[in-house]
Amino acid sequence: MTFVKSISVLDTSIVTQNIGDEIIMDAVYSQLHEVFKDKLFVKIPTHEIIGLSGLSLIRNSQFGIVGGSNILSSAMNKYRQWKITLFQSLFIKQKIILLGVGWRDYQTRPNIVTRLLLKNLLNRNMLHSVRDSYTESKLRNIGFSNIINTSCPTMWNFTPQYCDKIPKTKSDTVVFTLTDYSKNIELDLFLINFLLEHYTNVYFWVQGRGDLNYLNELNVEIDRIKIVPPTLHAYTEFLEFTHCDYIGTRLHGGIRALQKNRRTIIVGIDNRAIEKKKDFNLNVIERKDLKIGLMKLVTEDLPTQIRIPLENINLWKNQFIQNDGNKSVS
Structure with missing residues (x-):
């Protein structure tokens, strides 16, 4: 046998x-x-x-x-x-x-x-x-x-040839994420209000159990934010059919966006994103630097030059x- x-x-x-x-x-x-x-x-x-x-x-x-x-x-x-x-x-x-x-x-x-x-x-x-x-x-x-x-x-799969196909210029639409277990009310509010000011269409993807509750706790114009359901299928489908940028604190929410050829800025809140930026040139901005650095990243051309x-x-x-x-x- x-x-x-x-x-x-x-x-x-x-x-x-x-x-x-x-x-x-x-x-x-x-x-x-x-x-x-x-x-x-x-x-x-x-x-x-x-x-x-x-x-x-x-x-x-x-x-x-x-x-x-x-x-x-x-x-x-x-x-x-x-x-x-x-x-x-x-x-x-x-x-x-x-x-x-x-x-x-x-x-x-x-x-x-x-x-x-x-x-x-x-x-x-x-x-x-x-x-x-x-x-x-x-x-x-x-x-x-x-x-x-x-x-x-x-x-x-993020070869130079792959990265060259990812848009460099800002979209009119953005999907963002928050992290319920790593809250920073001041800077997370800044991020959301910035996105509402600079994008016509703003979506929020719920990656973790408490993320939507955290969003609802914040004093933002919630009626201007559309929710992408908390499933990988829904998020993947959204990315495949919506020309958008990704900006958020969820590392793998950003990685999924890159897998679907979306312009991506990851907000670093722990060692994972920060180390990936150091080693592989992932487009990461530390959350503490949002107020001084986000405008330039969003409004200017942003190439994706990941080194795997x-x-x-x-x-x-x-x-x-x-x-x-x-x-x-x-």
């Missing part, structure tokens, strides 16, 4: 109220289907505790691949973005390979539980892909040398393809 080889995918879009996780996993699966053309993908949730069945599936699969998101931190036993324990890690030792993952925030050195957990989980022979140089440095500083910065898989690390991306992909005896990806 012949069984199909399986790949366990540690999926961050299961048991989540943040549609950004869906955007990440959409890209993760797209890349994995390119690399593992004849494999069975088994989905394992990261946002809830893995049971014995899940551990068994990972243990008996060829690899377990963790896809995207800020799933790592310096205190993984405290923040539990990835709900796995030190005891559970003993059952799937060195089965895990990282794909475009990131670090939760700017943090101190990982604690001993985190170091032991990652030592147990991460494969020592295969290359691990991380989304920025900050995450790379955090892992290298605790003894992992097989780490490469590939950017997030949501960005892997194609060599590292191909290194990560080809390690699997070459092991299977197939042609490499380039």
Whole structure:
């Protein structure tokens, strides 16, 4: 009897109220289907505790691949973005390979539980892909040398040729986002009022559970703002059929806009967007700089000149393809 080889995918879009996780996993699966053309993908949730069945599936699969998101931190036993324990890690030792993952925030050195957990989980022979140089440095500083910065898989198709097709000039329509767990009433109000002043049509996409409530709390002309429903399907359809700019604090709301060839300005509120700007030249303005810098970005020509690390991306992909005896990806 012949069984199909399986790949366990540690999926961050299961048991989540943040549609950004869906955007990440959409890209993760797209890349994995390119690399593992004849494999069975088994989905394992990261946002809830893995049971014995899940551990068994990972243990008996060829690899377990963790896809995207800020799933790592310096205190993984405290923040539990990835709900796995030190005891559970003993059952799937060195089965895990990282794909475009990131670090939760700017943090101190990982604690001993985190170091032991990652030592147990991460494969020592295969290359691990991380989304920025900050995450790379955090892992290298605790003894992992097989780490490469590939950017997030949501960005892997942003070649120079692709970026050249994204409009440089301002649209009459804009879609924006807010982040309910990172509020700054003064600057978020400034952003919304600026958009209402400079755009004819203003839309708001609800990416997270509390974003619409936060918008309603703010003293803005709510009747002038049209709502895009809180689904990835609705947002994708809007972007495909509406010529617009994207400006907002939701990083992956902006990435999705770029995936649909929309002029995009991401408002950086944490290390994720800021590090992507440093490493890959993503068009990001830190929220604290909105009052002095947003006007220029919006009203003047804005080229999209993202620099993705194609060599590292191909290194990560080809390690699997070459092991299977197939042609490499380039």
